Amino acid sequence: MDARQSYHEGERYVQERAGERDGALRLEGFTAGPIPVRAMPFLADQRMLAVGSVDEHGSVFASVVFGAPGLVSSGDGQSLHLDRTRIEAHDDPLWRHLRVGADVGFLAIELGSRRRLRINGVVTYLDPARIDVDVHEAYPNCPKYIQRRIPVDAPAVRVSFAQPRAEGSALDDKHMRLIERADTLFVASRHPERGLDVSHRGGAPGFVRVLTPSRIRIPDYRGNSMFNTLGNFAVDDRAGVVFVDFERGTLLQMTGKATLQFDQPDEALQPTGGTGRYWDFNLERWLAVPIRAPIAWRLLDRSPHNPEPTQRARAIACEPVPGDRRAPASQVS
Numbered sequence: 001m002d003a004r005q006s007y008h009e010g011e012r013y014v015q016e017r018a019g020e021r022d023g024a025l026r027l028e029g030f031t032a033g034p035i036p037v038r039a040m041p042f043l044a045d046q047r048m049l050a051v052g053s054v055d056e057h058g059s060v061f062a063s064v065v066f067g068a069p070g071l072v073s074s075g076d077g078q079s080l081h082l083d084r085t086r087i088e089a090h091d092d093p094l095w096r097h098l099r100v101g102a103d104v105g106f107l108a109i110e111l112g113s114r115r116r117l118r119i120n121g122v123v124t125y126l127d128p129a130r131i132d133v134d135v136h137e138a139y140p141n142c143p144k145y146i147q148r149r150i151p152v153d154a155p156a157v158r159v160s161f162a163q164p165r166a167e168g169s170a171l172d173d174k175h176m177r178l179i180e181r182a183d184t185l186f187v188a189s190r191h192p193e194r195g196l197d198v199s200h201r202g203g204a205p206g207f208v209r210v211l212t213p214s215r216i217r218i219p220d221y222r223g224n225s226m227f228n229t230l231g232n233f234a235v236d237d238r239a240g241v242v243f244v245d246f247e248r249g250t251l252l253q254m255t256g257k258a259t260l261q262f263d264q265p266d267e268a269l270q271p272t273g274g275t276g277r278y279w280d281f282n283l284e285r286w287l288a289v290p291i292r293a294p295i296a297w298r299l300l301d302r303s304p305h306n307p308e309p310t311q312r313a314r315a316i317a318c319e320p321v322p323g324d325r326r327a328p329a330s331q332v333s
């Protein structure tokens with residue numbers, strides 16, 4: 001294969017459209033697997049893993065699983081192993097989507113150190129205790145836009161598990177507010193030949209804007225110029241998004257379609273940091289479930305790379321949070 005063609009057609013289109021093709025070429029071949037040896041201890045230490053999957057109808061979903069260290073590991077870099085006995089399973093469509101031969105994408109992310117590792121592959125084996133994946137691509141990402149949090153064991157948060165599952169085809173007021181408070185989401189996208197990919201998106205609270213009960217807008221900040229996610233959207237617009245409400249212990253999962261927006265004015269309520277790029281997520285279905293893992297999260301600081309929050313975002317960030325699951329300062333040394 002010509003070195004210049006190792007990016008797929010959608011990635012090349014967005015790189016050209018954004019005027020960042022030269023920057024992307026400097027990273028040509030960067031995504032080729034296997035998992036680097038130096039990344040294996042990092043992988044084995046993680047307690048949180050974002051996962052992308054596809055249902056029987058072709059809809060794309062993003063999930064986040066939590067559990068004990070060792071929930072994900074690799075011995076040789078060529079394969080990835082999920083230990084389901086270490087995962088605090090919640091009511092997630094992910095488990096119905098995984099089957100032998102299915103594409104799957106992963107993002108191992110350590111919020112406290114802002115380190116992350118993307119891994120894409122195909123399921124080769126599964127049983128009630130274990131899932132094995134053949135690794136096709138594995139590569140680290142830059143630490144920009146990650147809000148630093150550390151997990152703290154907190155068995156008392158199990159009392160929140162009684163909250164009911166909720167779902168629908170249009171967002172209600174409660175879940176629109178969750179989105180407008182959020183500072184972290186994960187997005188799953190796909191390409192018909194390259195498979196699934198999962199990526200992190202972060203910003204100051206309020207960085208995602210709710211346009212209607214079935215449409216939200218996400219800014220695209222400056223990154224590594226590769227445009228893996230937006231490139232996938234240029235070829236296949238199906239997408240999955242999951243918001244993590246760390247304070248209340250809730251996941252909001254949504255499946256739908258993405259629309260790319262280029263050369264837009266930098267909106268005062270939702271700055272892009274100068275890129276003029278957004279993508280709209282058009283909601284088809286949503287599901288809100290409690291996080292079952294007995295973990296509280298302590299916010300240390302927000303990314304210094306986040307575009308300056310607006311007055312609206314500051315007001316949202318300062319609102320009191322009922323049922324806050326964050327660990328008190330006395331629990332963190």
